[in-house]
Amino acid sequence: MPNPTAAMLVIGDEILSGRTRDSNLHYIAGALTKHGITLAEARVVSDDHAEIVAAVNALRGKYDHLFTSGGIGPTHDDITADAIAAAFGVHIGLRDDAVALLTAHYQRQNLPFNEARQRMARIPDGAVLIENPVSIAPGFSLGNVHVMAGVPNIFEAMLASVLPQLTGGPPLLSQNLRVLRGEGEIAAQFGALAAAFPDLSMGSYPFTQNGAYGTNLVIRGTDAARLNAAMVQLTELFG
Amino acid sequence: MPNPTAAMLVIGDEILSGRTRDSNLHYIAGALTKHGITLAEARVVSDDHAEIVAAVNALRGKYDHLFTSGGIGPTHDDITADAIAAAFGVHIGLRDDAVALLTAHYQRQNLPFNEARQRMARIPDGAVLIENPVSIAPGFSLGNVHVMAGVPNIFEAMLASVLPQLTGGPPLLSQNLRVLRGEGEIAAQFGALAAAFPDLSMGSYPFTQNGAYGTNLVIRGTDAARLNAAMVQLTELFG
Numbered sequence: 001m002p003n004p005t006a007a008m009l010v011i012g013d014e015i016l017s018g019r020t021r022d023s024n025l026h027y028i029a030g031a032l033t034k035h036g037i038t039l040a041e042a043r044v045v046s047d048d049h050a051e052i053v054a055a056v057n058a059l060r061g062k063y064d065h066l067f068t069s070g071g072i073g074p075t076h077d078d079i080t081a082d083a084i085a086a087a088f089g090v091h092i093g094l095r096d097d098a099v100a101l102l103t104a105h106y107q108r109q110n111l112p113f114n115e116a117r118q119r120m121a122r123i124p125d126g127a128v129l130i131e132n133p134v135s136i137a138p139g140f141s142l143g144n145v146h147v148m149a150g151v152p153n154i155f156e157a158m159l160a161s162v163l164p165q166l167t168g169g170p171p172l173l174s175q176n177l178r179v180l181r182g183e184g185e186i187a188a189q190f191g192a193l194a195a196a197f198p199d200l201s202m203g204s205y206p207f208t209q210n211g212a213y214g215t216n217l218v219i220r221g222t223d224a225a226r227l228n229a230a231m232v233q234l235t236e237l238f239g
Numbered sequence: 240m241p242n243p244t245a246a247m248l249v250i251g252d253e254i255l256s257g258r259t260r261d262s263n264l265h266y267i268a269g270a271l272t273k274h275g276i277t278l279a280e281a282r283v284v285s286d287d288h289a290e291i292v293a294a295v296n297a298l299r300g301k302y303d304h305l306f307t308s309g310g311i312g313p314t315h316d317d318i319t320a321d322a323i324a325a326a327f328g329v330h331i332g333l334r335d336d337a338v339a340l341l342t343a344h345y346q347r348q349n350l351p352f353n354e355a356r357q358r359m360a361r362i363p364d365g366a367v368l369i370e371n372p373v374s375i376a377p378g379f380s381l382g383n384v385h386v387m388a389g390v391p392n393i394f395e396a397m398l399a400s401v402l403p404q405l406t407g408g409p410p411l412l413s414q415n416l417r418v419l420r421g422e423g424e425i426a427a428q429f430g431a432l433a434a435a436f437p438d439l440s441m442g443s444y445p446f447t448q449n450g451a452y453g454t455n456l457v458i459r460g461t462d463a464a465r466l467n468a469a470m471v472q473l474t475e476l477f478g
Contacts, residue, residue: 013440013442014442015265015268015281016277016278016280016281017268017278017411017459018265018269018270018271018278019457020444022264022265025254025261025283026257026261029254029256029257030257032257033256038255039255040255040285041255041282041284041285042254042282042283043280043281043282043283044264044281044282045280046279046280047442051280073443073445074423074426075422075430075442075443076426076429076434076441077433077441077443111421111423111424114423116422116423116424116427116430117423119426120423151445151446172256174256174258182350183313183314183355184350184353184356185350185353185355186314187314187315187355187358188353188354188355191314191315191355194315195315201252202315202316203286206312206390207390218253220252220256
């Protein structure tokens with residue numbers, strides 16, 4: 001059975017303007033690979049209601065899971081929760097358990113649980129909260145969509161809360177051979193090897209070192225024995 | 240007149256598996272912002288013909304420009320040029336000027352211009368070559384789609400070749416106020432300010448410093464006078 005598939009949706013003007021370099025995509029790519037979920041696509045959209053709704057509906061229908069990052073804080077540009085509710089056509093409002101979590105959190109800090117902070121307790125109907133051990137304000141899962149914060153350490157903590165609950169397949173394994181030959185020199189034989197192992201994925205990634213061309217040859221797959229068999233042949237060819 | 244819009248399409252299994260952290264999206268985001276082109280969306284897809292074709296056709300129809308990175312080398316997993324040709328429904332084949340560039344390049348290096356390397360001279364009909372001063376094998380523009388290499392220094396050099404030829408609007412300007420108060424404390428007043436300047440875009444980005452919450456308040460727009468006026472009010476509120 002093939003592994004479950006997933007998409008990642010990064011939400012935020014700051015990524016597209018170049019102000020902030022996203023790190024959540026690279027983080028979740030590694031985490032999903034280890035968990036045996038295939039990250040098949042990623043998108044970045046701006047803080048625009050219609051764009052978020054359209055991307056959520058396109059991706060949640062196409063893949064087993066959709067993970068989102070960004071736009072669930074207390075300010076006016078945090079519009080993700082409302083967009084998710086709209087994408088599913090469900091009501092969104094203050095939720096008692098989220099209110100309770102945040103009320104206790106701000107009481108401990110002697111800070112008012114004001115209207116802006118209450119925005120973070122607005123959760124679409126039918127969602128399950130995702131724990132946020134860093135700053136308490138929860139994410140949520142609605143159907144196959146997992147809505148998380150954009151701040152990297154909070155995103156990572158939320159992912160650690162939600163990922164163990166999702167069924168994964170065998171982890172995607174990867175082996176690597178670094179050769180000091182250009183891609184154009186190894187392409188024909190490497191392509192033939194890839195064709196002989198259609199159940200594995202083979203990629204080549206060029207680099208330069210002291211002005212000379214080199215290539216990283218990468219083989220990926222979930223079956224360790226097949227991976228080893230291919231690596232033996234790869235090493236005979238180029239090792 | 241609003242600035243021209245663009246999308247970025249990153250092509251490559253290695254990004255989605257977590258092996259490689261993409262840097263081209265962040266680079267082009269900054270470069271387009273300076274050039275006065277609004278990067279409105281980005282996508283990452285795997286080395287899959289049908290997925291590349293679908294993404295190219297969705298994005299080239301929606302935005303003024305589409306930039307792609309990855310998949311134009313000599314190996315079997317380099318399938319971008321064929322996918323672009325298929326997306327446009329045009330023929331692809333060896334092109335004389337690209338063959339001439341690469342023949343000379345490999346002659347200088349005393350390397351054979353073999354079948355794999357000839358793949359890099361396959362260009363869709365009607366395209367204009369994009370100069371590659373780093374490793375010679377060209378990118379190309381077909382209509383509003385600009386196809387570039389994935390290796391960051393080559394991508395950046397190709398973008399420097401193509402960007403001056405594209406009409407941009409006024410650059411997107413940005414100013415920033417760093418306040419040592421949490422988002423939830425400043426959200427109401429910041430939201431009111433954003434509503435008073437609907438021609439500007441305002442975003443807030445939380446951080447923690449020595450265990451205390453702080454927020455970067457960012458105002459973006461193309462009109463320096465309006466930006467300054469908003470910053471005066473922002474500084475009065477929180478400075």
